[in-house]
Amino acid sequence: MAAVLALVGPTPVVEVPLGGADGLVLAREAVSAVDLPPWDNSAMDGYAVHAADVAAAAPDAPVVLPVVADVPAGDVRRHPPVPAGSVARIMTGAPLPPGADAVVPVEHTDAGLPRVRVDRPAQPGAHIRRRAGDVRAGQVLLPAGTLLGAAQVALLAATGHAVVAVHRRPRIAVVATGDELVAPGQRLDHGQIHDSNGPALAAALRAAGAEVVAVERSGDDAPALLALLERCAAGADLVVTSGGVSAGAFDPVKEALAGLPGAQFVAVAMQPGKPQGLARVAGVPVVTLPGNPVSVLVSCELFVRPAVRRLRGLAATARPTTSAVLTTDMTSPAGRRQYARARLDRTAEPRTVAPVGGAGSHLLGALALADALLVVPEDVTTLSAGSVVTVLDVADER
Ligand SMILES: Nc1nc2c(c(=O)[nH]1)N[C@H]1C(S)=C(S)[C@@H](COP(=O)(O)OP(=O)(O)OC[C@H]3O[C@@H](n4cnc5c(N)ncnc54)[C@H](O)[C@@H]3O)O[C@H]1N2
Numbered sequence: 001m002a003a004v005l006a007l008v009g010p011t012p013v014v015e016v017p018l019g020g021a022d023g024l025v026l027a028r029e030a031v032s033a034v035d036l037p038p039w040d041n042s043a044m045d046g047y048a049v050h051a052a053d054v055a056a057a058a059p060d061a062p063v064v065l066p067v068v069a070d071v072p073a074g075d076v077r078r079h080p081p082v083p084a085g086s087v088a089r090i091m092t093g094a095p096l097p098p099g100a101d102a103v104v105p106v107e108h109t110d111a112g113l114p115r116v117r118v119d120r121p122a123q124p125g126a127h128i129r130r131r132a133g134d135v136r137a138g139q140v141l142l143p144a145g146t147l148l149g150a151a152q153v154a155l156l157a158a159t160g161h162a163v164v165a166v167h168r169r170p171r172i173a174v175v176a177t178g179d180e181l182v183a184p185g186q187r188l189d190h191g192q193i194h195d196s197n198g199p200a201l202a203a204a205l206r207a208a209g210a211e212v213v214a215v216e217r218s219g220d221d222a223p224a225l226l227a228l229l230e231r232c233a234a235g236a237d238l239v240v241t242s243g244g245v246s247a248g249a250f251d252p253v254k255e256a257l258a259g260l261p262g263a264q265f266v267a268v269a270m271q272p273g274k275p276q277g278l279a280r281v282a283g284v285p286v287v288t289l290p291g292n293p294v295s296v297l298v299s300c301e302l303f304v305r306p307a308v309r310r311l312r313g314l315a316a317t318a319r320p321t322t323s324a325v326l327t328t329d330m331t332s333p334a335g336r337r338q339y340a341r342a343r344l345d346r347t348a349e350p351r352t353v354a355p356v357g358g359a360g361s362h363l364l365g366a367l368a369l370a371d372a373l374l375v376v377p378e379d380v381t382t383l384s385a386g387s388v389v390t391v392l393d394v395a396d397e398r
């Protein structure tokens with residue numbers, strides 16, 4: 001993972017309309033130019049009063065006062081001070097007229113106009129939301145590096161930000177390699193299969209926060225593949241390939257990239273996802289994932305997702321791990337850390353985890369039912385039901 005991360009940094013800073021900024025990451029701290037609330041205002045529908053006028057009000061001794069003004073929310077008039085001995089009718093969020101120092105909720109009155117009966121006292125300051133009680137002008141609202149979600153967008157909108165400086169959504173191109181690949185929906189000849197890695201990587205990368213700018217298929221001709229990678233690199237921050245990196249007689253990805261500076265192909269002691277590689281094409285990092293359909297998604301999760309986070313301007317962290325109780329016995333290959341596909345019961349106490357399907361890197365049926373990866377260390381070859389194991393929680397939504 002470190003080798004992949006070393007190739008990427010946050011994408012360039014762009015100014016985008018706030019309305020389209022959710023899911024992006026602030027590139028600069030956001031500062032408020034205004035106080036929030038901008039003026040003292042009412043927290044209740046009711047009457048703005050002088051607290052002293054209603055100090056003795058009670059259900060059996062109501063105080064009757066004249067209503068000298070009506071202040072709805074959105075009222076842009078500047079009202080004169082409310083004289084002592086009178087009140088203004090006021091709605092939630094409306095500016096408190098000068099003079100008044102408390103709000104009596106309408107429930108504690110007869111809702112009257114032009115005179116109102118108030119049957120409860122109010123402490124000075126009651127139901128008043130003070131100017132700058134939330135945010136002060138000049139205050140840092142959000143530091144650089146903040147992921148913008150609904151609450152952050154609300155704060156930026158409330159403080160009047162129409163555009164925000166964010167890291168541009170990372171552009172990633174996907175290239176699935178293999179002469180056997182045919183687009184889903186097309187007829188298969190003997191020896192051909194539908195390309196699942198292309199669509200799968202595109203989905204995983206989008207879920208990680210990337211913009212997928214191309215999903216290409218390439219045959220096994222290395223020069224043609226290199227030309228395709230160069231075209232993809234021209235419009236991308238990162239290119240991700242699948243297939244063609246193991247020990248076969250036709251491993252075009254290796255062949256296409258091997259001569260490039262910085263290219264490296266390694267066997268990682270994990271299962272699935274052993275053969276891995278990376279290179280730069282025209283300066284753009286290319287991560288070469290193995291072709292087996294389970295391997296490609298597990299490797300994308302472990303190696304590419306953190307890199308996408310870094311490109312977005314976030315910390316390049318992995319997903320959270322959790323402990324769970326294994327529900328069945330299982331085995332694991334010696335010398336390779338296994339990421340077994342599993343289902344995690346998040347409602348059980350303690351949590352339980354059950355492997356789904358076998359260890360084969362072609363077992364897409366089981367992968368699609370899994371929502372977690374059960375991590376079995378390199379030196380562990382058998383695990384019994386009841387053991388406490390580490391689980392990577394990879395579910396995006398559940
Ligand atoms: N002699 C050895 N053979 C293999 C080794 C090894 O060490 N020595 N490693 C195995 C492991 S582990 C993996 S993983 C695979 C990785 O191979 P490649 O990255 O070269 O991938 P391919 O050979 O192109 O394909 C492997 C497998 O996946 C299918 N595939 C490929 N692309 C797609 C796609 N886009 N959609 C659906 N399925 C795809 C392909 O048809 C193969 O069945 O190598 C092992 N072999």
Ligand code: MOO
Nearest residue numbers: 272273274295361
């Ligand atoms: O390591 Mo490969 O990725 O098992 O199938």
